Amino acid sequence: MIIIMSVSGGFLVLRRMLRQINFITRNVKEIDEKRLHLRLNLKGKDAISNMAQVFDNMLDKIEASFKKQKQFIQNTSHELNTPLTIIKTKIDVLKQKKSITKKECMETIELVDSEIMRLSKITEELLTLSELEENVNKANLSQINIKRILEKMLKLFKNQISSKNLKLETSFDGDFKILGSKIQIEQVLFNLIDNAVKYSTPRKEIEISLSNDKDNKLLILDITNISEIIKEEDLPYIFDHLYFLIPNITHITTATTNS
Numbered sequence: 001m002i003i004i005m006s007v008s009g010g011f012l013v014l015r016r017m018l019r020q021i022n023f024i025t026r027n028v029k030e031i032d033e034k035r036l037h038l039r040l041n042l043k044g045k046d047a048i049s050n051m052a053q054v055f056d057n058m059l060d061k062i063e064a065s066f067k068k069q070k071q072f073i074q075n076t077s078h079e080l081n082t083p084l085t086i087i088k089t090k091i092d093v094l095k096q097k098k099s100i101t102k103k104e105c106m107e108t109i110e111l112v113d114s115e116i117m118r119l120s121k122i123t124e125e126l127l128t129l130s131e132l133e134e135n136v137n138k139a140n141l142s143q144i145n146i147k148r149i150l151e152k153m154l155k156l157f158k159n160q161i162s163s164k165n166l167k168l169e170t171s172f173d174g175d176f177k178i179l180g181s182k183i184q185i186e187q188v189l190f191n192l193i194d195n196a197v198k199y200s201t202p203r204k205e206i207e208i209s210l211s212n213d214k215d216n217k218l219l220i221l222d223i224t225n226i227s228e229i230i231k232e233e234d235l236p237y238i239f240d241h242l243y244f245l246i247p248n249i250t251h252i253t254t255a256t257t258n259s
Contacts, residue, residue: 083115174212
């Protein structure tokens with residue numbers, strides 16, 4: 001009797017496991033790049049249910065990655081298309097004129113040159129981004145002084161800050177030396193300051209500070225600017241690659257690094 005009950009119980013468990021496996025197999029076959037939103041949603045605490053939950057978590061990450069990749073392609077296309085559209089529009093206007101003055105010709109040359117430089121900068125940043133992601137664990141690390149690099153970058157943006165009548169407030173206090181890649185740190189600081197200046201409302205303030213945390217283990221860089229571009233719903237995405245912002249209001253960009 002005991003043997004019969006044991007066999008029956010084992011058979012029921014086995015049948016349930018086979019049903020779960022068939023369910024997983026059937027549903028996994030339906031999941032592709034267009035249906036990444038599908039989930040197994042298998043409840044339970046047995047091994048197969050746990051495996052299904054791990055699989056669902058993996059799909060969450062893959063779906064998020066695909067969405068970011070799609071957004072990145074759209075934003076990159078927009079960034080590349082904008083200067084091309086400006087150049088084409090200017091040339092089309094000139095083509096419709098019967099005669100072109102020397103001044104108009106020079107203005108067009110300057111505009112085309114400016115937009116080509118803009119395209120070059122975008123492609124250079126894309127290449128830099130690709131290299132950083134490929135060599136994330138191969139960077140040449142050395143002792144660098146963040147304050148010196150920051151002061152160097154601020155000199156580069158002196159004219160842009162002045163042209164927008166921005167008031168720059170700086171506060172540097174603490175130990176400014178960290179272990180890092182000088183080239184990558186310079187790129188990060190350049191991008192942060194460039195965005196702060198570019199998207200700041202004219203005649204407003206930009207505040208930049210360097211300080212250590214209370215345990216003197218972290219060096220905290222805080223860049224604050226007032227903007228009419230970033231909306232609250234944009235905040236979770238502002239550090240995504242080439243995320244494009246639609247004009248509206250404010251915020252702060254902060255970077256923290258280990259000393």
